[in-house]
Amino acid sequence: MADARTLFDKVWDSHVVERLEDGTCILYIDRHLVHEVTSPQAFEGLRAAGRPVHRPDGTIAVVDHNIPTSDRSLPVEEPESRLQIETLEANVAAFGVPYIPVRDVRQGIVHIIGPELGLSLPGTTIVCGDSHTSTHGALGALAFGIGTSEVEHVLATQTLLQKPALNMRVQVDGKLAAGCTAKDIVLAIIGKIGTAGGTGHVIEFAGEAIRALDMAGRMTVCNMSIEAGARAGMIAPDETTFAYIAGRQFAPEGEALDRALAYWRTLPSDEGAHYDRVVNIDVSALVPMVTWGTSPEAVLPITGAVPDPAAEMDTDKRARLERMLDYMGLTAGQKLAEVPVDVVFIGSCTNGRIEDIRAAAHVAKGRHVAEGVRALVVPGSGLVKQQAEAEGLDRILLDAGFEWREAGCSMCLGMNPDRLAPGQRCASTSNRNFEGRQGPGGRTHLLSPAMAAAAAITGHLADVREFA
């Protein structure tokens, strides 16, 4: 069918302001999320050019990357972090941008609070100076990360200059077995297509296993689209999506919601729509996944063993494997389920939602963190924290020896005081295991919240399926 369009095509087409001669489009942006790290130079640029923020009401700012996750009543100790936070606060005041203050219960990681507050909606365009903006695609939005120059462009014009991406469909079939989660699905996808597998594409995640996920799980999958090289991931909105949105602070209501719903139901990809690339994956036999190297594609089932570089014929790949094992302090053939950990981090925009904390608490209940292991639980937002406390999850985790902290990006990227020391090994629910990501010399194993909790309890990477 010539007119059949994908979900991406539909959202893209409805936001093209103008198509320039060479195919570059001026794309209208509905929501712009701003945080303290990638915005200072953008506001500085506006100031230098004497330009205002075009749509302050289409913009919302929050502090997340730098903020300490310890006591919020104390001042921010690290001077550079404090300066970035103060700079954002001065900029939002000067340019009239709505801001969620540090001590507001709604403060949190920008990609947690967008959906949580009903700012992220199906069929809209959402950008933020952060690559994990792909998260919001779980609601059927076109959402992608931008650099600081583009942040300035959106602030000044509420648009971006873009060329349309290619369409890629990742069809995920089968029913997940017990112990497996959305995190295991997305790690398996990245393992299959590689960290450049989606470059130049927007990935639409589809199929039975995706439909069966709750919104938190869908956000986890879309969140890591960027680790598969794709700037955006999207999932067609359905009744699960609509039920999630209803009643949230900034979501439409009444007649506006009815009109929105009627439109949102037209968004799923048409039968026969063209995809430039299709990947199929069956997850019925999936086993909980864990990364062993310094790229998210270096991932294996927890039942596996560290690969042997000697078995790699390609000399470049062999050298890369050797470097990874050397950095990670692992030996070829070592069983993954026997790798000891020093730190466990449960949180981030990938896995900092209430469902993630419930999963961790479920494993932790009545057990205790292994001796010598430091285990942090960092809720993705103040509202997630509040909900967890209302459910008594903080007590379960504290009793089990976990730290219960304030909301922020925390040890995902170590811009605040939550960092690994050189050589420390961390089981982490975050999204990147790059060298030095969680602190210089730190070693990261990516896994699901339940798997992270199991690692905290046993003191080593462990198969959560063995926790009845």
Add this chain to the structure above:
Amino acid sequence: MRPFGVVNGRAAVMAQANVDTDQIIPARFLRKPRGGGYGQFLFADIRAEPGFPLRGGEVVLVGGRNFGCGSSREGAVYALMDAGVRCVIAPSFGDIFAGNAAKNGLLTIAMPVEGFVAGDMTVDLPGQVIRAANVETRFAIDPFRKRCLVEGLDDIGLTLEHTAAIAAHEAAVPGWARPRS
């Protein structure tokens, strides 16, 4: 933006795949104001390793597949540019990195890199030619990106010429999609 014409100088080769933006500049340096220069943070955690290919003063960096993948931090581009790098040649790039590069006048050329060695190199953007001791090769580039780089165009200025079209689009945004306060 500084226009990009013909650039000449030393090239370094860093062939490994997936050099991510956390390696190019670790996150902890992203709190620094740009005023002090970002060149000092370039590859901060790996540049002391034996055999590290950049010694300082390179103008061209030849990289591996998926160069600049990962985080959207424009600091990665600031670090390269403030260290004097004007052009990166690699088989492929992370999408956001390539976009950030273009907006700062850092030329990214996506092409196979076999045959490139460390040493003197000339990159002629208007002529779309790379010349080195043992190689002379043409390269492809998106015409719009080329024009912006060669003329040092300001994207925002360009877009603001379309203010009327933006206003018309904005007026037609359905009520449910408009921001609520």
